[in-house]
Amino acid sequence: QQQVKQSPQSLIVQKGGISIINCAYENTAFDYFPWYQQFPGKGPALLIAIRPDVSEKKEGRFTISFNKSAKQFSLHIMDSQPGDSATYFCAATSGSRLTFGEGTQLTVNP
Amino acid sequence: GAGVSQSPSNKVTEKGKDVELRCDPISGHTALYWYRQRLGQGLEFLIYFQGNSAPDKSGLPSDRFSAERTGESVSTLTIQRTQQEDSAVYLCASSILLSLSYEQYFGPGTRLTVT
Numbered sequence: 451q452q453q454v455k456q457s458p459q460s461l462i463v464q465k466g467g468i469s470i471i472n473c474a475y476e477n478t479a480f481d482y483f484p485w486y487q488q489f490p491g492k493g494p495a496l497l498i499a500i501r502p503d504v505s506e507k508k509e510g511r512f513t514i515s516f517n518k519s520a521k522q523f524s525l526h527i528m529d530s531q532p533g534d535s536a537t538y539f540c541a542a543t544s545g546s547r548l549t550f551g552e553g554t555q556l557t558v559n560p
Numbered sequence: 561g562a563g564v565s566q567s568p569s570n571k572v573t574e575k576g577k578d579v580e581l582r583c584d585p586i587s588g589h590t591a592l593y594w595y596r597q598r599l600g601q602g603l604e605f606l607i608y609f610q611g612n613s614a615p616d617k618s619g620l621p622s623d624r625f626s627a628e629r630t631g632e633s634v635s636t637l638t639i640q641r642t643q644q645e646d647s648a649v650y651l652c653a654s655s656i657l658l659s660l661s662y663e664q665y666f667g668p669g670t671r672l673t674v675t
C-alpha cells in the first residue's frame with residue numbers, strides 16, 4: 451500500500467530558529483515529492499517540490515533534502531517566522547495521484 | 561485569476577439525509593480531485609477525473625459516495641444516507657494535467673457536519 455509517514459505530529463519553534471519536518475516512504479515508484487502548507491480554514495497550497503534525482507532544492511527560506519537510498523525526505527524552514535505557523539504536509543506522487551503524510555502542525559513563537 | 565471554488569462552505573445535515581457538494585476548478589485544468597480531511601488528519605484521496613477518461617474511484621469509502629464531472633468543468637460529490645463518520649472537510653483540487661498531479665490547486669473546502 452502506498453504510504454508516506456510524517457513526523458513530528460507537532461512542532462514548536464522560536465522565531466528565527468530552524469524548523470525540520472521529516473517524511474519517509476516505501477513505494478520506489480514515487481517520482482515527485484511536494485510539500486504543501488495549509489493555514490486554518492484554507493485548502494493546502496504547494497510550497498516546494500523535488501524530484502528523486504536531486505538531493506536538495508532551496509527556495510528562499512525553504513529547503514527540501516532528499517535521501518533516495520534511505521527513502522526519506524525533509525523540509526527545513528530557516529529563520530522561522532510566526533507567519534510560518536501552519537500545518538505542513540509532505541506528499542508523493544507516481545504520476546496521477548498524490549499520497550499525503552499525516553501533517554505537522556508548526557507553531558513559531560514570537 | 562480565479563482559483564478553485566467550492567460550495568457550500570459549510571453544511572450541516574441530519575444523519576440519513578443526502579448531501580451534494582460542488583467544485584468549480586480553475587479554467588483550463590483538465591484534472592480534478594476530491595479529498596476528505598478529518599479533523600487534525602491528513603488528506604484522504606477519494607476520486608479523480610481527467611478529461612473524458614474514466615474516473616479513478618478507488619478512494620471512495622463506500623457506495624454511498626459518488627461523484628460526477630461534466631467535461632472539464634464543474635464537479636459534484638454526492639453522499640447518500642449520511643452518517644456521523646462522514647463529518648469532515650471535503651476538499652477539491654485541480655491541476656493542469658494529470659501527469660502534473662504534484663502541483664494541485666485546492667479550494668477552501670466544504671465543512672460537512674452530520675448530526
